[in-house]
Amino acid sequence: MSLVPPGLQWVRAYRRAWLPRDIGAGVVLTTLLVPQGMAYAELAGLPPITGLYTSIMCLLGYALFGPSRILVLGPDSALGPMIAATTLPLLVADGDPERAVALASVLALMVGAIMVVAGLGKLGFIADLLSQPTMTGYMNGLAVTILVGQLPKLLGFSVDADGLVGEVVGVVEGVADGAVVPAAAAVGVGGIVLVLALQRWTPKLPAVLVMVVLAIVASSALDLAEHGVSLVGVLPQGFPPLTVPTVGWSDLAPLAAGAAAIALVSLADTISTASSFAQRSGQDVHGSQEMVGIGAANLAAGFFQGFPVSTSASRTAVAERAGSRTQLTGVVGALLIVAMIVLVPGLFRDLPQAALAAVVITAAVSLADVPATARLWRQRRVDFGLSIAAFAGVALLGVLPGIGIAVGLSVLDVFRRTWWPYQTSLGRVDGLAGYHDLRSYPGASRLPGLVLYRFDAPLIFANAKTFRDEVIRLARSDPPPEWIVVAAEPITDVDTTAADVLHALDHLLDERGQSLVFAELKDPVRAKLERYGLTDAISADHFFPTVGTAVEAFRARTDARWVVPDPTGALPPPHDPGTPPVPRLSPEDRTAAGPDTVAPPGTREDGS
Template identity: 70%
Template sequence: MTTLRTYRRSWLVKDLVAGVVLTTLLVPQGMAYAELAGLPPITGLYTSVLCLLAYAVTGPSRILVLGPDSSLGPMIAATVLPLVAADGDSARAVALASVLALMVGAITILAGVARLGFIADLISKPTMIGYMNGLALTILVGQLPKLFGFSTDADGLIGEVDAFVRGLADGQAVPAAVAVGGGCIVLIMLLQRLLPKVPAVLVMVVLAIGATVAFDLGEHGVKRVGRLPEGLPPFTVPDIRWDDLAPLCAGALGIALVSLADTISNASAFAHRTGQEVRGNDEMIAIGAANAAAGLFQGFPVSTSGSRTAVAERAGARTQLTGVVGAALILLMLVLLPGLFRDLPQPALAAVVITASLSLADIAGTARLWRRRKAEFWLCVAAFLGVALLGVLPGIAVAVGLSILNVFRRAWWPYSTVLGRVPGVAGYHDVRSHPGAQRLDGLVVVRFDAPLFFANAKSFRDEVLRAVRDVPAPRCVVIAAEPVTDVDTTAADVLEELQRTLRGRGIDLVFGELKDPVRRRIERYGLDRAFGPEAFFPTVESAVEAFRSRTGAEWAATDTP
């Protein structure tokens, strides 16, 4: 409604033109990604139409484009195909995929209503890079047989590689298909690099159809898309068995997570470029509505597309009218020209998917992780191997698990150090970064960069005791407590035990700059009585000065390397 009230007449021509340009990409990609998901090509067009219309009504972004996505295709196939009968019943596959879309829609709508946008952050960038790299390799290998004109029934990356190599060795490759597929890949990549404003996929599709007709490639063993069903997308309530729901639900959770992460990242990127504000929860509701609409019209789960949104933006799109135009043109094609893509060769669709998979891989980002932080590089590699060796759905579970474990690892073993005074610089600083920092005889200032909870409380205790051992005749330990944002009950017990241990050695344990909420929590635990009010100082400086005035200690340079 806001778009209608603020729509400018000068935007109309730009939206119409952008809609036409966008359609040239929506049609071939929609069909290609449907086949990637193991579904008939027509379902990709049905899905594109319904998700574009639904998002135009509910979506907060002016130009974000939704549709079938290369990153979701393998996840849909991994969920649906094991449930399809051995005879490959396409109607059952479509019904399962439609229920999957409805489930994804319900999950994302509920997440949006519950304001759970942070769920998309469960996958860290290093693990997402690894996941996408593994996904790119999985997609590439899975499309190679189609590119070479034959098919395999292998499962898993290693099995697919083995089946493809054996197919080549058995002479199953069709030379004409190899020529068409390879030529289409080269053409798309050259046009995208040399003439980025030219619709590379459209040019490839037109030339591929022309070559198929001109050289009668169907007679040379090249499989074609064939005539698409005529008419509008049919409203369908999918019919499945009750025992299908559990595996579909597991797949829907993974797909929803990837879809949300993709949507939030793309929405943020394009909102920044267009001056809009990101409304993450509204985006989740809108993506849910788009999935639900697709599921009721023989569609499958969708996500946002950075490449299609970029095409619409470059073509001058101003509002979601661009997507409505694209949906209308696809409907006109289905009603008036269902045979338009009859002679499109299947290797050309494989070329569309393969070039899309190459864009998923982030080799430069992987190399950057190696240079910047080895631990995150190995997280990336582990996520890659999870997808490549275990499969797409287990791979997303591995990626999420690794991200959570990485957060836990950082909280479990946070950075801790001893602080000293650097002449001419205010405050107290890490003696590792400043080897010449000054310290007071008998005083240790320790900083532990994490909240204290059950998993790291003993690590904190050990770090304090280690720091004390390195000081001759220690008399006081000051905890620079500004990074300590919480103390749970387990950590409180460890603190009390640590205080008794240090007091038994004649060493005081005091805190500087402890946040008020944490101080109140400590009071509820009764630790303020055990420590006494003299153990809490508003700043580290005040704690250090209290020790100096009490002991007369003088500053001395440290020998810490």
């Protein structure tokens, strides 16, 4: 990782021809940053102005330390509920706005510190803790949670309830009791319809800005405040000074837990978005540097009354379509927001709160991915189940427990695949080189007395018993095989627990007059078996470089011939009745057997 911040590298390589595009894109971007910043601040349970403070500082922080040329950071709809879930339980009954801001700012500093430390430690792979199915389910659950949570504001009333079920009940009761403010509902619902329609039919128009401007015009012309519609009001003038937020010691533990969850979601979202836009522009994604860039953006926001931020795919897309070439676009946007809150803080005083709710709800709709969930149902039911479980975790238990469930399900899915890996027996298929899965080719030829067994996973403590049980089952089949050849190419590791199991298994098969044979062991795995002492217990002539050489060695010793099983899958006995099984060879016998017993290293299954 370079010691020179990426932002300074862009400055050195900047071309004058890029300036008009970056400035124009910055102006266009600002039209989206302002309404979304205020809306997502309220989604996080904070005053609208903090969304603007956050937008300014995170844009400047990422412009200096972020590696992407056009990635846009800012307040995010996915993080808003997580911030609220972390800070609201720490507030007193009616909530102190200043304390809420302080808690959110400390949260941003914690997220920033986690990101910077993880980035310097090259821990970008942490984003892989969230698999795509669980991330899809989590986002679907988050979308529903946001939608239900914003409905009261959209309709002009409030609900005092905890959890999705309680909020749904509160909304239904409010509507039934006549708490809906018609004017607010008209603004909110009309705003949603307008934004979605413009995004679909005229995607180049700034749909959110058009809706916000029309809402302000309608509010002012129709005096909606007199009809019970809540307005944003005049924003505080000026920019806050550098502030070190303070909270109680008892607040640090819950804030740290929330910060870890927010950092994980922010990182996963950023890496995904950065990869998508990098592919289109031919750039590379530097995961660790992205973590540092996100961390710097969060630290900058935290010291100026801001809250945690993440990447925004929609805002990045707007900047890209507007011709953005570098992070100067974000700097221009930040400066324009500063000019607005310093010179015209009353610009949004007539903006209805219902319009902000419409902004949040349209963003929540973009979080949900129902087609992806339907595709999981068609393609892989297990992944569909993981997605639904993650969705239920968020919807029923809450946002923070939901991310814990999503991570836990992703990790458990990895263990499940390792614990119960795919395993099968192999046979020879006419016209196809190599040896193939009997489940796919049940009519494949087999050698009497020989079983080719493939285990598709590292052999470790979690699945050693599964491996042992299957080998014993094969050994006890009728007729019993003389050799069980493990096609070990998929086995990428063997730990000490599995080594002990192999040792006991080899001894058990020896007592039965059967042999455990290995083919295609990778060199690092073979080296581990030697360190474990297994190559002393298992004869050297039972290790082969390929499955093909193991098969030929068996045929040379037994004169076995390939046969096609009858429709029941039964094979003839490996020898004529009364013929004893071929004993294992002593070292002297192996020497006498000659070099043809074991093929030279590098030989493939087909003998090439």
